Amino acid sequence: xxxxxxxxxxxxxxxxxxxxxxxxxxxxxxxxxxxxxxxxxxxxxxxxxxxxxxxxxxxxxxxxxxxxxxxxxxxxxxxxxxxxxxxxxxxxxxxxxxxxxxxxxxxxxxxxxxxxxxxxxxxxxxxxxxxxxxxxxxxxxxxxxxx
Numbered sequence: 205x206x207x208x209x210x211x212x213x214x215x216x217x218x219x220x221x222x223x224x225x226x227x228x229x230x231x232x233x234x235x236x237x238x239x240x241x242x243x244x245x246x247x248x249x250x251x252x253x254x255x256x257x258x259x260x261x262x263x264x265x266x267x268x269x270x271x272x273x274x275x276x277x278x279x280x281x282x283x284x285x286x287x288x289x290x291x292x293x294x295x296x297x298x299x300x301x302x303x304x305x306x307x308x309x310x311x312x313x314x315x316x317x318x319x320x321x322x323x324x325x326x327x328x329x330x331x332x333x334x335x336x337x338x339x340x341x342x343x344x345x346x347x348x349x350x351x
Contacts, residue, residue, distance in 0.1 A: 258329045264289060265296055271307040278318060284327035291319035292333065316345060323348045 264270050271293050277286035294315025296303050310318065322330035337343035 258332050260292070260329075265293060265300070266302060266304060268304050268307045271304070271309070275308050275310075282321070282325070284322045284325040284330070287318045287322035287325070288327045288330040288333070291315040291317075291322060291330065294318070316343075320345060320348045 264274070271289075274286045274289040274293070277283045278290040290310065292315070293303075293307070294309045294312050297305075297307075297309045298312070309315070319330050319334055323334055331348070334343060334347060338347060
């Protein structure tokens with residue numbers, strides 16, 4: 205039997221492992237970085253995929269006094285909520301068969317301008333409605349910038 209030793213004078217097998225030292229840390233770092241990248245992508249898709257629906261009380265749009273009061277507030281005080289309600293009412297008049305025909309509404313084009321103004325004043329519901337119309341190719345104006 206012969207005793208074989210490499211030219212360097214060291215044994216061929218260091219610690220019984222074929223994986224070089226520090227490779228375990230590198231794998232851990234790569235896994236942690238991959239986890240955070242996936243988390244960022246997931247949160248980005250969740251945040252940007254679909255807005256929360258706008259919750260409105262149907263009674264607001266089926267009461268003539270309510271619609272007229274919001275229209276009055278929209279034109280006299282520039283109230284964002286009233287601008288939003290009046291803008292929505294201009295669209296609902298043509299799609300909701302139960303909408304009261306005697307109620308005051310503006311034209312759909314004027315209603316869209318009211319929605320833009322409401323969004324510019326910070327009304328989140330107006331911005332959500334505009335984005336929804338835009339996603340369905342029913343919005344012809346630029347999407348407004350919010351505060």
